[in-house]
Amino acid sequence: MSGLIFCSYKRASKPYYLESAKQNIYSIEELCYFLQDNIYLLDENIMTSAFCDWLETEVEAVELAEKLRRLMEDQKSFRVFCMQIIIDSGYFSKNEMQFLGMKLQKMDHQTNYENRKIKADQLMEKKRYLAAIEEYRSLLLHATDSPSDTRVSGDIWHNMGTAYAHMFCFERAVSCYEQAYELSHRVDSLKAASQAVCFLEDQERVDLFLQQRHISKEQFAAMKKNLGELQRMTEASAEYGKTLQLMRLAQTSPAQAKREIHLQVDAWKDEFLAYKR
Numbered sequence: 001m002s003g004l005i006f007c008s009y010k011r012a013s014k015p016y017y018l019e020s021a022k023q024n025i026y027s028i029e030e031l032c033y034f035l036q037d038n039i040y041l042l043d044e045n046i047m048t049s050a051f052c053d054w055l056e057t058e059v060e061a062v063e064l065a066e067k068l069r070r071l072m073e074d075q076k077s078f079r080v081f082c083m084q085i086i087i088d089s090g091y092f093s094k095n096e097m098q099f100l101g102m103k104l105q106k107m108d109h110q111t112n113y114e115n116r117k118i119k120a121d122q123l124m125e126k127k128r129y130l131a132a133i134e135e136y137r138s139l140l141l142h143a144t145d146s147p148s149d150t151r152v153s154g155d156i157w158h159n160m161g162t163a164y165a166h167m168f169c170f171e172r173a174v175s176c177y178e179q180a181y182e183l184s185h186r187v188d189s190l191k192a193a194s195q196a197v198c199f200l201e202d203q204e205r206v207d208l209f210l211q212q213r214h215i216s217k218e219q220f221a222a223m224k225k226n227l228g229e230l231q232r233m234t235e236a237s238a239e240y241g242k243t244l245q246l247m248r249l250a251q252t253s254p255a256q257a258k259r260e261i262h263l264q265v266d267a268w269k270d271e272f273l274a275y276k277r
Contacts, residue, residue: 012058154184
């Protein structure tokens with residue numbers, strides 16, 4: 001896509017919620033913009049009468065809605081369904097349509113498990129950590145004991161650890177990294193677990209980890225020194241300090257912690273609305 005795009009269809013007054021992507025869209029152009037870089041975040045859940053009705057009534061894309069209904073009646077694939085939107089939108093160049101067509105064809109030849117793994121990885125890349133964790137956990141429920149699935153499960157546990165670490169949930173991060181190491185024996189997972197342990201305040205948990213992983217106190221001190229600057233930056237961040245304070249408060253006074261959390265959320269809302277204005 002390059003240059004200006006003429007919007008061929010009306011902008012909806014009521015958005016359509018893309019369940020698999022956890023996102024609202026207001027126009028076909030917005031859907032296409034989303035598709036361009038996030039095609040793995042969509043799935044067959046978009047192939048519904050509700051979506052076609054939204055296209056017809058809100059966006060006034062009557063012909064496209066009817067074409068999609070016929071594709072659904074004929075039980076066409078998700079790839080064919082998406083390509084119809086891509087072609088009729090007028091949003092993409094010929095080369096872009098070919099590129100997206102190849103992506104969709106690749107998805108057709110991959111298993112649902114593989115596509116969902118890529119979806120979870122994309123959520124991670126976009127820093128949507130909670131959504132990524134939810135998808136990863138769902139994938140683990142369907143994993144088998146085969147060597148290939150065991151390796152993939154190890155990668156999933158590792159990525160979950162990274163997601164938790166980004167949210168300052170270091171205890172959970174350590175547990176995930178340890179599970180990843182048990183499955184795949186990747187040195188990266190053990191190293192990541194060791195780094196996450198440096199941020200734990202529970203000394204008993206730290207000592208247990210060092211004992212289980214045969215890490216001397218001297219080695220651990222060296223690791224902490226290497227992470228010293230990162231730790232100072234993290235602890236200096238207002239978000240980290242507030243989160244840590246709320247976590248401690250939740251242990252001593254859950255009701256007060258709940259009130260504080262509501263106040264913090266309201267502050268974030270005000271900040272977001274001010275930014276939008």
